[in-house]
Amino acid sequence: MLAWKERGELKRKVGPALLLLVACSSVLGIEERRADTASSYPAAGYEGCRPGADCSACLDVHRRECEARGACVATDSDDCAACACQSCGDTVLACQLDPGCAAIWTCARQSRCDLSAGAAPGGGCREHCGSIIEAEGGASSAALRAAIAVRTCVVTSSCVSCLAAEPPPPSSCSRANACQGCPDCFRECLCSGERFGACKEYCGEAAPPAACAPGESCVGCSSCFELCACDGGSFEECTAACQLPPAPPVDTCSAAGGCTGCSDCLATCLCEGGEQAACEGACTPPPLNDVCIDAAQSGAADSCGGCGGCVAQCTCAGTPLEQCMASCKSCCESCGGMTECACTGGSADTCAQDFHACDEASACSACACDFCPGRYALCQETSGCPQVFSCLVATGCQGSACQERCGEVASEAGGGAAAFDVAEALWACHQANGCECEAEPAPVTRCPAATGDVECASYEGTGASLAACCPGAGGSACGLDLQRYFQNARSCEPRDQGRRPRLLEGCPDRVISEPPYNGVKLSGCCHQADNTCGIYDDITGLGCLSSSVFGIQPAACGLL
Secondary structure, three states: OOOHHHHHHHHHHHOHHHHHHHHHHHHHOOOOOOOOOHHHOOOOOEOOEEOOOEOOOOOHHHHHHHHHHHHOOOOOOOOHHHHHHHHOHHHHHHHHOOHHHHHHHHHHHHHOOEOOOOOOOOOEHHHHOHHHHHHOOOOOOHHHHHHHHHHHHHHHOOOHHHOEOEOOOOOOOOHHHOOOOOOOHHHHHHHOOOOHHHHHHHHHHHOOOOOOOHHHOOOOOOEHHHHHHHOOOOHHHHHHHOEOOOOOOOOOOOOOOOOOOOOOHHHHHHHOOOOHHHHHHHHOOOOOOOOOOOHHHHOOOOOOOOOOOHHHHHHHOOOOHHHHHHHOOOOOOOOOHHHHHHHOOOOHHHHHHHHOOHHHOOOOOHHHHHHOHHHHHHHHOOOOHHHHHHHHHHHOOOOOHHHHHHHHHHHHOOOHHHHHHHHHHHHHHHHHOOOOOOOOOOOEEEEOOOOOOEEEEOEEOOOOEEOEEOOOOOOOOOEEOOOOOOOOOOOOEEOOEOEOOOOOOOOOOEEOOOOOOOOOEEEEEEEOOOOEEEEEEOOOOOEEEEHHHHOOOOOEOOOO
């Protein structure tokens, strides 16, 4: 404080205004705290710096203590933190102001481990919190000694919720069963109705240690039950007070719960580890018109929304092919006879008849050639288009899904976007006219099943066929002989092989170039039999095939 002589000097220098402020400060009770130190902080705080209320106006030397005291405001709760704050405020505060001690005590409090040197195996903090203790200086550190001081205080204050809890005793450990099923002598004695002291004497070495006694302030008690009994609690009271808390309800919309209880597709996808953007894309349903079927020929009002290529979009709406070729810049020099004819003013369909006869078309494209000869001819004259068209027919895809399934085939065949565009236009004609691949009926094999013999059909694809077979006991009664194309396949691969029911399985997609897939993109799947990544074959109906069938080393699924 200023001496009176100095106050007079101050008055001459700064005038009456500042003296008025000083006077008002005295009247309002505002303290001048510039000379305060960390140790001078009053427990109740001061204006603008009160624990549990507001620490924003604290001096720097007081802010940490204000916040620490505020975090330890006494409550009516019976948990460890509240009991420690109520009974051992100063000791807890000193620990909270030491980051090392705070970390150790937080771990000890949450795990309810025993910080004492004589902790029983499995219950000591050296096991539960060992990494934290080592990080804060180890067994001889000041941080650990401060945490042990908190532990000693809460034990002597009978904070039973800070010590190791116990599962409930067996039902045979009760007076109704003469306490015959109790796990040890001490609990059997207390169960019979005897008090703590008598049971300690009766059980001898089987009783709690000597320091776990009222005369020693119960400092040697290592469990909640021992401390409760040392403090005078009965067997029934201590059993009720020291049972382990009930397990939290299982969150079934979590990886641990199998993501089975998620409310919708997006929640399931995120639960299984997907990223937000990818999950939103996967869970957004396609538009209602996500198909590419020639509207002019089928009569459908809105069936071109899924066409991705320029030629496909243009012809799907009914515009003549030669006009679409010009607007989509599909005309080029030396592309082929039909192309040159159509690009010089002729009708694409008329030009096609001079260069590509439909009776020479394959069994799967002859029908489309009859209805759309210009598109068929353009496909024959576009590099990679026939391979893409075979893929579209094999997969039976619709709309935007076709690009995902067969887009890579166009690149592999050397045709790129133009090959996919023209094949998509021909596929739109094929679907609009109900075309089917002209093939003989697939042979049928009879296989035994639990309900009697069943007829198993062979697979007939574009340029490939798989004979039906009987895989034997277990699983599907019908199978296909895949060894003709893949020597690593089993002699008879069963149909409908299972996959783990997960949206995102962490398994990569594959493009298989050999028949009967002909370059079709098959999605990765989690093989149900052994939790390894497989290839989901929805072309032949075989299901989730092991990747080893295709010569790919199996790998564990990303999400199990």
